[in-house]
Amino acid sequence: MTDFVVRPITEDELRPTFDLLVEALHDRRPSDERWAQADGAWALPGKFGAFAENRPVGIASGFATSIAVPGGAVLPAQAVDGVGVRADWTRRGVVTALMTAQLTDLADRGTTLACLHASEAVIYGRFGYGIATSGRTVRVNRPVQLREGVEAGGAVRLLDTDEARAALPALYERIGLHRPGMIARPETWWPMALSYRLSREGGYRVAVHTGPDGRDDAFAMFKSVDQATAAEPEHGPLLEVRDLHGASPEAIAALWRFLFSIDLVATVTSRFRPVDEPLGVLLTDPRRVRTTDVEDDLWLRLVDVAGALAARTYGDATPVVFEVDDRLLPANRGRYRVGPDGAERTDAEADLRLDADTLAMLYLGEWRASTLAQAGRITAATPEALQRADTLFATAERPWCGTYF
Ligand SMILES: CC(=O)SCCNC(=O)CCNC(=O)[C@H](O)C(C)(C)COP(=O)(O)OP(=O)(O)OC[C@H]1O[C@@H](n2cnc3c(N)ncnc32)[C@H](O)[C@@H]1OP(=O)(O)O
Secondary structure: OOOOEEEEOOHHHHHHHHHHHHHHOOOOOOOHHHHHHOOOOOOOOOOEEEEEOOEEEEEEEEEEEEEEOOOOOEEEEEEEEEEEEOHHHOOOOHHHHHHHHHHHHHHHOOOOEEEEOOOOOOOOHHHOOEEOOEEEEEEEEOOOOEOOOOOOOOEEEEEOHHHHHHHHHHHHHHHOOOOOOOEOOOOOHHHHHHHHHOOOOOOOEEEEEEOOOOOEEEEEEEEEEOOOOOOOOOOOOEEEEEEEEEOOHHHHHHHHHHHHHOOOOOEEEEEEEOOOOOOHHHEOOHHHEEEEEEEEOOEEEEOOHHHHHHHOOOOOOOOEEEEEEOOOOHHHOEEEEEEOOEEEEOOOOOOEEEEHHHHHHHHOOOOOHHHHHHOOOEEEOOHHHHHHHHHHHOOOOOOOOOOOO
16 A cells, blocks of 8 residues: 655745755755755756655656767756655655656656666666766876877966856857767756855866867866875875866867866866776876776666667667567567667567666667676577677767766
8 A cells, every 4th residue: 555645746845855855865954045045956847756644755856958869869858866765764665656757757748868876776777777877086196297299279267156157057058968978957957066066165166278269168167175184294185176078179188287287286086087088198197097986877768768769870780679678668668670770669570688777778888788698688589689789889989978966
């Protein structure tokens, strides 16, 4: 018997459900001042609550965005930005009911994809989400020297808070969704991201690079973290870089050049960088760059499998027929023929069988079908069908999201 109901939340339930979410994530409820700074970013559309005796016991929140897929198409998507269940209501099916309501609603409204960042990797596979991008943590020990020939043109300037608020949304939009996995940032994303980070407490500063053509083409946020200890009082600060984006590899390299040049810094770190970012090879000594972690980043869910498969491009190989199982959205079940000319439903015999979460892992090009088959996630009629799938789904660049939500 269900002793809770799931429904879209109402205006006066916004703050109680936000409080519930931050407590589930072991954060503190926002003060009135911080809630005001968020400036309506926790908005009504896309939020389902679970209620017992009219009090919230669970929340699944999302906002509408779009996501770039291989080949350059940008598809309608929902970014699921907050899922939490009150501690005294966990393991009673609350999140299952919320995920079912949210995904069914997205399917009814014709949204093609859903995506999220997961607090734990064991939660979302059962709802058809799969790891679709990875992020690398880099640690760079100064001093470093860039190789001759690395872009040195243009200029970098620091923005004050008001300038950053005014400039960054348009700059991100102009840089564009140039890698599969990148998402559009709606207006409501920015206040939540900037208000705290750019405050005195948040401590982040913003650098913008202007290219030789006089146009701004890259930006980064960074903050200094004290590393001095009693034993090492002169240990220089660590520079934590986040949200670094550029319109071209040259613009990104020019911004790294600036960040590596800041005086007194001992170490530069950044989390969730693209796994294939060529940072080490910019330097005369590539060993100065260490990869200290590689983590799952964006989890993807194909809400409309036929629409999603038809929208991306594929490599050159003989077509493969996939049989997809989808427990939560049964309309997606069936066989799909995927080839260099596109993808469509078919009645032909299946070459490969897989679940919705595994298809999501393949979709942006992060994983090879043959690797997933080795892990028992794909059943193949022949090994050769796996090789064809590897070629069809391969992408030139690793997918990357680069936006935290
Ligand atoms: C996108 C984001 O916001 S990510 C943030 C997710 N939120 C958090 O991590 C906050 C803290 N955790 C929570 O709020 C909750 O524990 C949630 C949301 C993770 C899970 O909610 P619940 O209502 O407990 O999940 P529900 O009861 O529907 O469980 C469904 C299944 O998943 C399993 N499951 C759920 N959470 C976990 C977990 N953290 N670890 C292992 N298994 C889990 C359950 O055991 C259950 O399995 P079963 O179907 O085999 O019985």
